[in-house]
Amino acid sequence: MKRLNFTFFCFFLFGLMIHPLFSADWQVMRNDSVRIFYARGNRFVAETTLQTTDKALAEITARLKIPFSGEVNIFLAEDEKSWQKLTNKKVPEWSQAVTKPEVGIVYVSLAKKNGKELPVVLRHELVHVLIGKNFSPGIIPRWFEEGVAMIISGENFSNYISTLSKANLTNSLLTLPEIENVLRFQQSKANLAYAESYFSVKMIVDALGWDALSDILKKTRKYNRWERAFDDVLEMNQESFQWHVFKEVGKKYRWNFIFQSDIFFWVILPFIAIIAFIFVRIRNYRTYRRWEEDEMEAAAKDEENE
Numbered sequence: 001m002k003r004l005n006f007t008f009f010c011f012f013l014f015g016l017m018i019h020p021l022f023s024a025d026w027q028v029m030r031n032d033s034v035r036i037f038y039a040r041g042n043r044f045v046a047e048t049t050l051q052t053t054d055k056a057l058a059e060i061t062a063r064l065k066i067p068f069s070g071e072v073n074i075f076l077a078e079d080e081k082s083w084q085k086l087t088n089k090k091v092p093e094w095s096q097a098v099t100k101p102e103v104g105i106v107y108v109s110l111a112k113k114n115g116k117e118l119p120v121v122l123r124h125e126l127v128h129v130l131i132g133k134n135f136s137p138g139i140i141p142r143w144f145e146e147g148v149a150m151i152i153s154g155e156n157f158s159n160y161i162s163t164l165s166k167a168n169l170t171n172s173l174l175t176l177p178e179i180e181n182v183l184r185f186q187q188s189k190a191n192l193a194y195a196e197s198y199f200s201v202k203m204i205v206d207a208l209g210w211d212a213l214s215d216i217l218k219k220t221r222k223y224n225r226w227e228r229a230f231d232d233v234l235e236m237n238q239e240s241f242q243w244h245v246f247k248e249v250g251k252k253y254r255w256n257f258i259f260q261s262d263i264f265f266w267v268i269l270p271f272i273a274i275i276a277f278i279f280v281r282i283r284n285y286r287t288y289r290r291w292e293e294d295e296m297e298a299a300a301k302d303e304e305n306e
Contacts, residue, residue, distance in 0.1 A: 033057065037075045039082070045110065049074060049122065056123045060152055065214040066134045072104040083109040094187040099125045101132020124153035139226055143179040146194060147201025148213055157202065160195035165253040167192050173249065176200065176242050200245050204234070
């Protein structure tokens, strides 16, 4: 009887978490493992979302070699009002999507324009769903999970180069443990956290290949300990790895911020152009003076000869 009551309690809590499901305002589209909740008038977006999610789930599970069971529920908020209602105003202003991975719920804002296409956002959040369904909260570090999600989603890393360069020049790079609090950061600091996460995971892939990511996850499930799994695969602990991350950022992105910023185009570049103009004028002046002196010497010699 106690077990029955506990089960009923769990279902009751789950119902509260997805209360928008019971609103008459939501239309529902589904297949075997995906349900899309959308507002009237967004049927085409819902169809695209369903197709993208179904395909992405198969690709991501194959890439990371972790299983997916159950169902993922995706709510498409068509405007800011519905977004605030879904999230209870408890997510950062810069957030375009949020996931409750342990229950397979994804909220996506269709109104926010952060430069990320819907398929990219969906793939990113599905990584969170898969990891949340396979690991207890807190086992996988935020930097690793975000980095994996960013790479698999196909985000453009060039968008983060200037951020890394600026942080490197100002000695303000975040430690990997600090990234754990990314959802509490202001947007500029959050961008840095995501940039470092992306760069760190990309270093692993570049050095050891894609299988390294699935190996880390597989061994984490085996040992139920992230640190041991990470050490086994990379043959170094996270602290040593962070040292290599900072070193590589320093080597690759020392001056990129200067060349990609408005300061370069509106201040430094014109200054260089002015200096170059002055240099050319001085060089030309010296050349003309030398020609005049040569002509005067030649004229003087002609007078002596006469």
